[in-house]
Amino acid sequence: MVMVNVFTDLLYKHGTDFFSGVPDSLLKNFCAYVTDNSSENNHIIAVNEGAAVALAAGHHLATGKIPLVYMQNSGIGNAVNPLLSLADNDVYSIPMLLLVGWRGEPGTKDEPQHVKQGKVTCALFDAMNIPYIILSDNENEIKNQIDECYAVIKKNLSPFAIIVKKDTFAPYSLKSETKDEAQITREEAIEEIILSSLKNEVFISTTGMASRELFELRGIHNMGHERDFLTVGSMGHASSLALSIALGKPNLPVTCIDGDGAALMHLGSLPAIGERKPCNLRHIVLNNNAHDSVGGQPTICGKIDICGIAKSSGYKQVHSVATKDELKDVLAKYNSNENKPVFIEVRVRKGNRKDLGRPNTSPKENKDAFMQFISKEG
Numbered sequence: 370m371v372m373v374n375v376f377t378d379l380l381y382k383h384g385t386d387f388f389s390g391v392p393d394s395l396l397k398n399f400c401a402y403v404t405d406n407s408s409e410n411n412h413i414i415a416v417n418e419g420a421a422v423a424l425a426a427g428h429h430l431a432t433g434k435i436p437l438v439y440m441q442n443s444g445i446g447n448a449v450n451p452l453l454s455l456a457d458n459d460v461y462s463i464p465m466l467l468l469v470g471w472r473g474e475p476g477t478k479d480e481p482q483h484v485k486q487g488k489v490t491c492a493l494f495d496a497m498n499i500p501y502i503i504l505s506d507n508e509n510e511i512k513n514q515i516d517e518c519y520a521v522i523k524k525n526l527s528p529f530a531i532i533v534k535k536d537t538f539a540p541y542s543l544k545s546e547t548k549d550e551a552q553i554t555r556e557e558a559i560e561e562i563i564l565s566s567l568k569n570e571v572f573i574s575t576t577g578m579a580s581r582e583l584f585e586l587r588g589i590h591n592m593g594h595e596r597d598f599l600t601v602g603s604m605g606h607a608s609s610l611a612l613s614i615a616l617g618k619p620n621l622p623v624t625c626i627d628g629d630g631a632a633l634m635h636l637g638s639l640p641a642i643g644e645r646k647p648c649n650l651r652h653i654v655l656n657n658n659a660h661d662s663v664g665g666q667p668t669i670c671g672k673i674d675i676c677g678i679a680k681s682s683g684y685k686q687v688h689s690v691a692t693k694d695e696l697k698d699v700l701a702k703y704n705s706n707e708n709k710p711v712f713i714e715v716r717v718r719k720g721n722r723k724d725l726g727r728p729n730t731s732p733k734e735n736k737d738a739f740m741q742f743i744s745k746e747g
Contacts (some may be wrong), residue, residue, distance in 0.1 A: 643683020
């Protein structure tokens with residue numbers, strides 16, 4: 370394993386001291402170390418990977434230095450446009466390091482949403498003509514690898530990717546965590562939401578722990594899973610899925626269970642919902658101010674008025690709640706197709722049960738059951 374301070378010191382020696390990206394579970398130890406040891410202006414947790422590439426490009430333009438962008442390989446898609454139309458040496462020729470967690474690496478067991486991305490990760494960089502290495506887990510070897518990276522970057526003046534396998538980095542715990550003052554857990558909030566729902570109400574849940582908790586709670590309460598579409602991948606797109614389902618099935622109550630990091634990733638979905646104003650849609654954002662599923666790195670949702678954004682985007686009603694009683698009251702108020710779309714922020718605690726399971730049905734099975742339900746009910 371590689372100590373994150375050893376790896377980061379090698380970056381510093383080559384002048385890289387600016388970091389931006391979207392946290393990833395395979396990079397969580399590196400991200401935590403950077404959070405603890407970088408100044409506020411030199412580490413920006415971006416809302417999406419494309420924004421991180423743009424932030425890195427701006428840093429290079431301002432300083433001439435080589436920045437680093439970190440991401441899960443699932444985020445490569447968000448980064449493709451600025452990598453090819455901004456940083457590429459056929460355009461502005463902007464050098465940067467890309468540190469990419471290799472979820473779904475062939476030959477390793479992983480969740481279904483990572484399998485395809487894992488297969489094509491290296492091929493995507495080949496297609497973009499971005500050179501890459503797979504980082505060694507041997508500290509004696511990485512110095513030569515890092516030297517090689519910077520030599521190629523300085524020669525080509527364009528991006529270079531470092532692909533990181535599972536368990537490459539040694540553990541490191543975040544020391545600068547903010548105090549968590551929320552009164553309810555995400556799982557308690559989801560439980561309240563589904564127990565108060567209508568019999569024909571359908572749910573679109575975001576990627577990460579929220580979908581896992583929703584699936585498990587259905588089993589605990591002897592409910593079927595056919596009403597839920599678990600958006601196990603496609604972070605940030607659950608609300609767009611919910612919008613088009615609500616428009617396609619106007620007589621069916623639709624609830625989107627979203628997360629703060631996911632909502633921020635594609636924030637333009639809010640005005641799209643507000644402009645269309647589907648009267649059968651509830652958009653619930655469970656806000657713990659963290660990328661909870663991938664290491665607990667903070668989001669900016671604790672420093673902005675997400676409800677104000679929703680209100681100005683055109684939602685008919687906007688509420689923020691912090692207790693179970695407040696959540697019960699607001700859910701009861703918006704169970705009918707009046708004063709919708711409604712946006713509800715629920716402030717929840719970070720973390721999850723250690724024994725939390727995973728869905729035991731495949732994504733295709735989930736899709737088929739969901740489509741059968743809405744064709745019958747809607």
